[in-house]
Amino acid sequence: MILEKKKAFNSFAAAKGLRSTRQRDIILDIFLSTHQHVSVEELYLKIKSSHPGIGHATVYRTLRLFTESGLAREIHLHDGQTRYEHIMAGEHHDHLVCTCCDSIIEFEDETIEKLQDAVAALHGFQIKSHKMEIYGLCANCRQ
Amino acid sequence: MILEKKKAFNSFAAAKGLRSTRQRDIILDIFLSTHQHVSVEELYLKIKSSHPGIGHATVYRTLRLFTESGLAREIHLHDGQTRYEHIMAGEHHDHLVCTCCDSIIEFEDETIEKLQDAVAALHGFQIKSHKMEIYGLCANCRQ
DNA sequence: CTTGCTGCAAACAGTTTGCAGAACT
DNA sequence: AGTTCTGCAAACTGTTTGCAGCAAG
Numbered sequence: 001m002i003l004e005k006k007k008a009f010n011s012f013a014a015a016k017g018l019r020s021t022r023q024r025d026i027i028l029d030i031f032l033s034t035h036q037h038v039s040v041e042e043l044y045l046k047i048k049s050s051h052p053g054i055g056h057a058t059v060y061r062t063l064r065l066f067t068e069s070g071l072a073r074e075i076h077l078h079d080g081q082t083r084y085e086h087i088m089a090g091e092h093h094d095h096l097v098c099t100c101c102d103s104i105i106e107f108e109d110e111t112i113e114k115l116q117d118a119v120a121a122l123h124g125f126q127i128k129s130h131k132m133e134i135y136g137l138c139a140n141c142r143q
Numbered sequence: 144m145i146l147e148k149k150k151a152f153n154s155f156a157a158a159k160g161l162r163s164t165r166q167r168d169i170i171l172d173i174f175l176s177t178h179q180h181v182s183v184e185e186l187y188l189k190i191k192s193s194h195p196g197i198g199h200a201t202v203y204r205t206l207r208l209f210t211e212s213g214l215a216r217e218i219h220l221h222d223g224q225t226r227y228e229h230i231m232a233g234e235h236h237d238h239l240v241c242t243c244c245d246s247i248i249e250f251e252d253e254t255i256e257k258l259q260d261a262v263a264a265l266h267g268f269q270i271k272s273h274k275m276e277i278y279g280l281c282a283n284c285r286q
Numbered sequence: 287c288t289t290g291c292t293g294c295a296a297a298c299a300g301t302t303t304g305c306a307g308a309a310c311t
Numbered sequence: 312a313g314t315t316c317t318g319c320a321a322a323c324t325g326t327t328t329g330c331a332g333c334a335a336g
Binding site: 076096120132135138 | 219
């Protein structure tokens, strides 16, 4: 699956006439090896530990490329940082964010998706993407 | 209704031992007179035009007070600015955001809310708040 | 050799903070 | 009088940009 994604990115790059560089390979590798919801800073630090010399700007620029290529998606959870998550084909999940321990539970609910479509249709709106976050206390923090 | 809110804020302020100042009155007045989803900058400019001399910082600090008092709510739509919306008692609405013209349609869907509760319950999660934004093209921009 | 990419540092935007003076109680 | 609040400017954070040098094609 990681290989698939690399190929996907390479075709995107080729189609766009982008060059294949050492840095992009490294960043892609490390991005793919991370858990969901990495912040740019987290990724940057992870990269730097094994490949010092890679700059902030390159990480930002490369993550934007990943987003354009359909490989990653930006998400904004209330902490003022941009995070990126992997896009798994066709999948569409939302988040339960614990405001106490910052843990994130993912979920997907097809009925909610359908209702979103219905609401959009009602307003003549064409959905491109959506996001939904529910804030509160996770099971652990409730005690 | 505006008067109600002023009273609500005054009781909050009193309970917290906060002072009643000219600036807070002005900011509250102007905030209440705005449409939904004002950004801090928009509000600041609006305030400044009739009351020059009020500083950025005061607007930020005061909006935070409004949020704490339950009168306003922060929202983050993808443009890197914090926006504030009025809280109408018990209401809970979500947004259709047009990525073309930036217009915002509000909606409320009780069934979605119920499903959110169900999902949360399933994960032992206690909801405090939520947000949902659907991005896409509004009826006008689709043409 | 040409052009795009990188790393650095500086620039930027939005927001927060420190502090001296002003204003409320 | 005592303390909180304000306005200003400076600090800060996350992100973007300009540019000289490097590297891929």
